[in-house]
Amino acid sequence: MGRLTKAHGLKGAIKLELFTDDPGRRFVPGAVFTLQVPTSSPWHGKKLELVELRWYNQQPVGFFKDVPDRTTAETLAKAILWIDQDDDADSGEDDAWFDHQLVGLRVIRDGEQVGTISRLEHLPAQDLLIVKTPTGEVMVPFVKAIVPAVDVQAGTVTVTPPTGLFEELPPEAEAGPEASVGPDPADTDPVD
Known part of the structure; x- marks a missing residue:
């Protein structure tokens, strides 16, 4: 509320x-x-x-x-x-849940549990699932592309996050797109 x-x-x-x-x-x-x-x-x-x-x-x-x-x-x-709500109460919308229905659900990635939902953050652009993992907290955008399935009855949320959301990226991946552009033009000899 x-x-x-x-x-x-x-x-x-x-x-x-x-x-x-x-x-x-x-x-x-x-x-x-x-x-x-x-x-x-x-x-x-x-x-x-x-x-x-x-x-x-x-x-x-x-x-x-x-x-x-x-x-x-x-x-x-x-x-x-x-507010106290019947756990079986329907939100009245497809693909919509009350916060209390999601908190505590297991978060599954590639068939393995990666954490549990500890809370939700409601932001103007989208909601975020705050997932408690063994190494800390991860903020997961609550959008269909990243969270394709929620099964309250089974107690699970399936995620398909982009690389790096739940794990550390190797140093070359952290450097960003400019690292893979190629040699710097200033380092090449001019053509005569």
């Missing part, structure tokens, strides 16, 4: 980045949100209840129950808000 970006003021208000196109229906007093935060956060496994949503300079700002001051609000920065 949204992301808590940063504290606003001294009374526990938090600026929001909304992922819904209908905030008037979703962000009403009494709405309860499940938090997606790191397991080390004191908010892990907890829910937030919205007291009020205000708009300041065209930016949504939320006031939540049990968030009385700025210090508490700062501990919620970057938390993602979800």
Whole structure:
């Protein structure tokens, strides 16, 4: 539904980045949100209840129950808000899923698991799947050419990434296209 970006003021208000196109229906007093935060956060496994949503300079700002001051609000920065949804609920669109349906799915490349989806990033151009791998995190553009199959029932996402997305490139490949152009014309003898 949204992301808590940063504290606003001294009374526990938090600026929001909304992922819904209908905030008037979703962000009403009494709405309860499940938090997606790191397991080390004191908010892990907890829910937030919205007291009020205000708009300041065209930016949504939320006031939540049990968030009385700025210090508490700062501990919620970057938390993602979800609504409880039936896991079997259909998004209403083909090839569309709710974030909670994708988080935790195994990422498969050439029949082998390369990681699991830890979260999604919603950007203007496209969404990104953030895949936790044994060596760190990889941002995978969530487009059909790279993610041709999602099977929520099987718990898998199949990826066909370009070379270098999941592995280190050899030095000659990292040099870029100019490395394969050929000799520098300045290094050749002029023709008389």
